[in-house]
Amino acid sequence: MYQKQIEQLILLQAVDDEIIVLEAEIQQAPQELSDLEGRVASLKERQTQIDERLEVLRAQQKKLEFEIEEDAGKIKKSKNKLMMVGNTKEYHAMMREMDSLERVNRMREEEKIAIMEEIGRQEEGLKDLDKEAEGIREEYAAKKATLDERLDKARKRVDSLDKKRKKAGKVVPPPILGRYEFIRARISHPVIVPVALGVCSGCNIMIPPQIYNDLQKGKQIIACPNCQRLIYWQEHAPSGAPSVQDEEE
Template sequence: MYEKQIEQLVVLQKVDDEIILLEAEIDQAPKDVAALEARYASLEKRKEQMEEKLALLKEQKKKLDFEIDEDSVKVKKSKSKLMLVGTTKEYHAMMREMDSLEKLNRLREEEKVTVLEETERQTELYEDVTSKIKELNAELEEKRAGLKEKLDAAQSDLDKLKRRRDKAGKVVPKPILGRYEFIRSRLSHPVIVPVDQAVCSGCNIMIPPQNYNDLQEGKQILSCPNCQRLIYWIEHIPESAKPKALRKS
């Protein structure tokens, strides 16, 4: 009876180990998708900012083109009128004006080169972001579709494990099951551990000889005096007698 109870506690724990793993998986899966979604959103934002910048550059170029055209026309008009001026003074004034307009336009042409270079650079970045967004979108679609499948499968495994847990729990007397649950809620896994050569494998500390003797007698389920985990003598459950799930493969 004692050995059967220990065995069932060990089974219970094995089931709980799997439950913990599955719950972590169920917990993590949507987070992976959410992380991708966050990356997607930040790329979309970058894309928008780039669109604004490109529109601004286009506007700048348009303005420069307009001003260059306007002043070129002015220079042309002045040139055709140059021969008609009466005085040298007027002639020089006109020449100076034309010079300054031409100088202004040369500066504008230089600025236009810079604007065009920047436009080219930004367009490359923009195309890069756009293709990254496309890739990410495909990945997201795949992940979203896989997520439901993954969660459904994990949930069905979890339900099975919970049924197995109930079954194992029925064999263990209520007070001992209560102790198991109590320890489980307070200590990190495992809850029930073998004692090999008087050493508790939960905390790796030697248990006192009297407790070790009691343990070897195998009359009642004991706790490690140090870490409070439930303990059993390793010889009580030989490898071959352990439930299949517990055998070292």
């Protein structure tokens, strides 16, 4: 009976380990879609920022083009009037005015070129964001298409494991099963561990000699006095104990 209880406790632990993994997957799967949605939203925000930046740059470019064209017209008129100037003073005044307009227009042309280059960079960045967003949308669509199938498969597996868990629990006396559940709720796995050469493999601490002697007798389920995990002598480990898959067959 002792050997059967150890066997079922080990099986119970294997079932619980798999249930933990599956439940984590069930919780994580929708989160994967949520994370992708968050990435798409972040990209859209960055695209909006670039669009706003482009709007400002294009407005600046349009303003400069207007001012360049307007002053170019003034320069042209001044050149036409220059031939009709009656005295040197007026001639030099008009020349200074044209030089000033031409200098300002050269500065505007340089600023316009810089703005056009920046517009090009921003538009290229926008293309990269569009490409990245498209990739994420494709990944989202692919994951969403398989999500329901993945979740359904995982839930069915959990249901199947729950049945195996109940079956294994029937073999273990209620006090021992209650102790197992108590430990499982309070410490990380594993709950039941082997002892080899007097050392608990759960906490790696030597157990007292008397407890080790009792453990070797194989009469009752014993807990490690240090970590409180259920322990069994390694020599009592069930050879060929049924796995979770074996139990299903």
